[in-house]
Amino acid sequence: MSSDPLTIVHLAANRWWTGSADPVIRLIAGLRARGHTVRLGVVPGDRFEAKAREAGLDLIDGLALDTGVAPFAALSDVRRLAKLVRAERVDVIHAHHSHDHWLACVTAAVAGGRAAPHVVRTFHNRRSVNRGRGSRWLYRRTSAVFAVSRQIEARARDVGIPPERVHWTPGAADLPRFSPSADPRPIRDEFKLGDAPVVVTVSRLAANRGHELLLSGFRRLLADLPAARLLLVGKGEMRTRLEQLVADLGLTDHVVFTGYRDRDLPDVLGAADCFALMGAGSVESCRAALEVMAAGRPVVARRVGALPDTVVHGETGMLVGEDRAESVAAALADVLANRDRARAMGLAGRRRAEDVFGPERSVALVERVYRSLG
Numbered sequence: 001m002s003s004d005p006l007t008i009v010h011l012a013a014n015r016w017w018t019g020s021a022d023p024v025i026r027l028i029a030g031l032r033a034r035g036h037t038v039r040l041g042v043v044p045g046d047r048f049e050a051k052a053r054e055a056g057l058d059l060i061d062g063l064a065l066d067t068g069v070a071p072f073a074a075l076s077d078v079r080r081l082a083k084l085v086r087a088e089r090v091d092v093i094h095a096h097h098s099h100d101h102w103l104a105c106v107t108a109a110v111a112g113g114r115a116a117p118h119v120v121r122t123f124h125n126r127r128s129v130n131r132g133r134g135s136r137w138l139y140r141r142t143s144a145v146f147a148v149s150r151q152i153e154a155r156a157r158d159v160g161i162p163p164e165r166v167h168w169t170p171g172a173a174d175l176p177r178f179s180p181s182a183d184p185r186p187i188r189d190e191f192k193l194g195d196a197p198v199v200v201t202v203s204r205l206a207a208n209r210g211h212e213l214l215l216s217g218f219r220r221l222l223a224d225l226p227a228a229r230l231l232l233v234g235k236g237e238m239r240t241r242l243e244q245l246v247a248d249l250g251l252t253d254h255v256v257f258t259g260y261r262d263r264d265l266p267d268v269l270g271a272a273d274c275f276a277l278m279g280a281g282s283v284e285s286c287r288a289a290l291e292v293m294a295a296g297r298p299v300v301a302r303r304v305g306a307l308p309d310t311v312v313h314g315e316t317g318m319l320v321g322e323d324r325a326e327s328v329a330a331a332l333a334d335v336l337a338n339r340d341r342a343r344a345m346g347l348a349g350r351r352r353a354e355d356v357f358g359p360e361r362s363v364a365l366v367e368r369v370y371r372s373l374g
Contacts, residue, residue, distance in 0.1 A: 003371070005035045005036050005037060006036045006037070006091045006092060006370055006371075007036070007037045007038075007039075007088050007089060007090050007091050007092075008031060008036055008037070008038045008039070008090070008091060008092045008093075008094060008370070009038075009039050009040075009041065009060070009081070009084065009085075009090050009092070009093045009094065009117070010024060010027075010028055010038065010039070010040045010041070010093075010094045010096065011040075011041045011065070011093065011094070011095050011096065011097075011100035011103060011104060012024045012040065012041070012042055012048070012096040012097065012100060013042075013043055013065040013067050013096075013097045013099045013100050014042070014043065014048050014096070014097065015043045015046040015047070015048060016046065016047055016048060019124065019281075019283045020096045020097070020122075020124050020283055021047075021048045021051060022051075022287060023124075023148075023171070023172065023283065023285060023287065024040070024096055025051065025052055025055050025057065026172055026174075026359055027172075027362065027363060027366060028040055028057055029055060029057070030359060030360065030362075030363030031363060031366070031367065032057075033363075034363070034367060036367075037058075037088070038057075038058065039058050039059070039060050039084070039088075040052055040057050040058065040059050040060065041059070041060040041063045041065060041077075041081075041100075042059065042063075042065065043064075043065045043066075044063070044064070044065075060080070060081075060084065062076075062080050063077050063080060063081075064076065064077055065077065065099065065100070065103075067097075067099045074102075074103065077103055078103065078106050078107050078110055079110075081093075081103065081104075081107040082107050082110045082111045085107060085108075085111040085115060085116075085117055086111060086115050089115070090117045091117055091118065091370070092117055092118050092119075092120060092370050092373070093107065093108065093117050093118070093119050093120070094120050094121075094122065095119065095120070095121045095122070096121075096122050096124065097124075097128070098128055101119075101121050101138055101142070102138065104119045104121075105119050105137075105138055105141045105142070108141065109141070118143040118144075118370075118373045119141060119142050119143060120142065120143055120144045120145065120146070120369070120370070120373075121138075121142055121144075121145045121146070122145070122146040122147075122148065122169070123145060123146070123147050123148070123152050123155075123156060124148055124283040124284065124285065125152070125280070125283060125284045125305075126149075126151055126152050126155050126284065129152060129155045129156050129159055130159065131159050131160075135159070136160065139159075139160065139161050142161075142165070143165065143373045144165050144166075144167060144369050144372075144373065145161055145165055145166055145167070146167050146168075146169045146366065146369070147166060147167070147168050147169065148168075148169060148171060148283065148284055148285035148306060149168075149284045149285065149305050149306035149309060150168060150306070150308070150309050151284070151305065151306075152284060153166055153167075153168045167365065167369055169362045169365055169366060170309075170356060170357050170361060170362055170365075171285035171286070171287060171290050171306060171310070171357055171362070172290070172357060172358070172359040172361075172362050172363075173290040173291065173293060173294040173353040173354075173357040173358065173359070174290075174291060174294060174359070175294050175353060175354060175358060175359070177266055177291075177294070178266050178269060178291050178292075178294035178295040179266065179294070179295065179296070180295060180296025180297075180346065180347060180350055181296075182266050182267055182269065182270025182295060183267065183270060184267075184270045184271040184272075186264075186267050186271075187264075187267050187268050187270065187271035188271050191229075191231070191256050191258070193229055193271065196227045196228060196229045197225050197227060197228045197229070197273050197274075197336045197339075198228070198229050198230075198231065198271055198272050198273050198274075199218065199221075199228065199229070199230045199231070199272065199273070199274050199275070199276050199300075199332060199336070200230075200231045200233060200268060200269060200271070200272035200274075200275050200276070200292075200297075201214060201230070201231070201232060201233065201275065201276045201277060201278070202233040202234060202261075202265070202268075202269075202275075202277075202288045202291075203233075203234050203277065203279060203281060203288065204234050204235070204236040204281065205232070205234050205235060205236030205237070205238040205239045205242055206236045206237060206238050207238060208279060209238075209278070209279035209281060210277075210278025210279035210302060211232065211238070211242055211278070211279075212242075212245065213278050213302075213323060213325065213328060214230075214276055214278045214328060215230075215242075215245060215246065215249060215251065215255070216249070216325035216328070217325045217326075217327070217328025217329040217331075217332060218230050218251070218254070218255070218328075218329070218332070219249050219250075219251060219325070219329075220325055220326060220328075220329035221329045221332045221333055221336075222254065224329075224333050224337075225333065225336055225337075228254065228336065229254055229255070229256065230251075230254060230255045230256070231255075231256050231258050231268070231271075231272070232255060232256065232257050232258065233258045233259075233260075233261055233265075233268055234259075234260060235259060235260040239257065242257075243257065265291070266295060269291065269292055269295040269297055270295060272292075272295075272297050273297070273335075273336055273339065273342055274297065274298050274299075274300060274317075274332060274335045274336055274342060275288075275289070275292040275297050275298065275299050275300070275317075276299075276300045276301070276328075276332065277289055277299065277300075277301045277302070277307065278301070278302050278320075278328070279302070279304065280304045280305030280306070280307065281305075284304075284305030284306055285305070285306050286301075286305050286306050286307050286310060289301060289306075289307060289310050289311065290310065290353060290357050292349070293310070293311075293316060293346075293349035293350060293352060293353040293357070294350060294353045295346075295350075296343075296346040296347055296349065296350040297346045297349070298316060298317040298318075298335050298342050298345035298346045298349060299311050299316065299317035299318075299349065300317055300318045300320065300328070300331045300332055300335060301317065301318075301319055301320065302319070302320050302321075302323070303319050303320065303321050307319065310357070311349075312348070312352065315345065315348050316345055316346075316348045316349035316352055317335065317345055317349065318331040318334055318335060319331075
């Protein structure tokens with residue numbers, strides 16, 4: 001492609017303000033800042049759409065992006081997108097989920113000829129990288145794929161996607177929003193934390209997020225740091241079960257369920273001495289860890305998703321290689337035992353966020369790949 005501005009369509013069949021939503025909005029904002037015309041297709045009527053409109057993005061009206069068994073809705077979406085591709089001479093359709101990927105490839109085939117755009121895909125988790133005849137059909141028609149972790153990158157190559165089409169894209173830390181200078185007092189006062197060593201975790205209260213492992217490890221930590229407190233930040237269907245587990249473990253006086261925090265999340269992270277993340281979540285770029293590093297706090301994390309690519313063991317935090325409560329407790333104690341060392345780790349994390357995970361880096365990489373498609 002020439003150096004002229006590109007016309008790009010992003011498709012993200014995600015209803016919620018979780019997972020791929022924030023990275024997609026940040027990528028599109030960065031591409032628009034570079035002069036490209038970018039349109040976004042989202043599921044109508046949900047929080048992702050509201051956040052995209054709040055960010056001032058140009059949304060595609062009339063799409064359903066119905067991920068259920070809805071052939072008529074899918075056909076209508078293909079027609080709408082093919083018309084848009086021809087009318088606006090779209091250069092690239094960038095899909096973020098499997099439904100989007102199918103829609104993009106079929107649309108490109110229907111548009112046909114010289115009007116056919118390149119299709120690219122971001123894999124936000126390993127389970128979306130599949131084998132099988134259908135997946136092979138998709139991958140043959142996909143000009144490039146982006147992997148948000150090295151594990152996903154390896155998986156994409158393992159299923160047969162040509163290595164030259166696979167590109168690792170680092171996550172992007174929101175450096176202006178999160179700062180090491182955040183005042184810890186509002187949150188410490190709200191939850192009566194005083195000067196206690198505080199561990200914070202931010203994650204949906206859902207299955208397979210590692211809350212049980214963290215609670216077990218935190219319980220063992222109390223033998224060495226009996227004043228420690230743990231803030232569980234988030235909402236979800238597992239809250240009642242986790243509250244019961246906290247009671248069963250005798251942790252009621254040490255664990256606080258803060259609920260969902262959005263507007264004041266920088267203040268919540270500012271109150272932490274240490275951040276813990278035991279699960280990768282629905283998107284393996286592990287945005288929460290990047291936010292914490294931007295906030296200048298050390299991270300204790302399992303070796304899952306992009307976390308081994310993000311946290312430098314012993315420098316910006318500690319990586320836990322075993323799913324054992326003893327290992328989690330030891331890593332937390334290693335960070336919290338010396339607050340000066342913890343602060344040094346946090347500041348090293350901030351520097352790494354600035355050097356490696358600045359938002360411009362991933363946008364520049366994606367733009368470079370777009371232009372290489374010819």
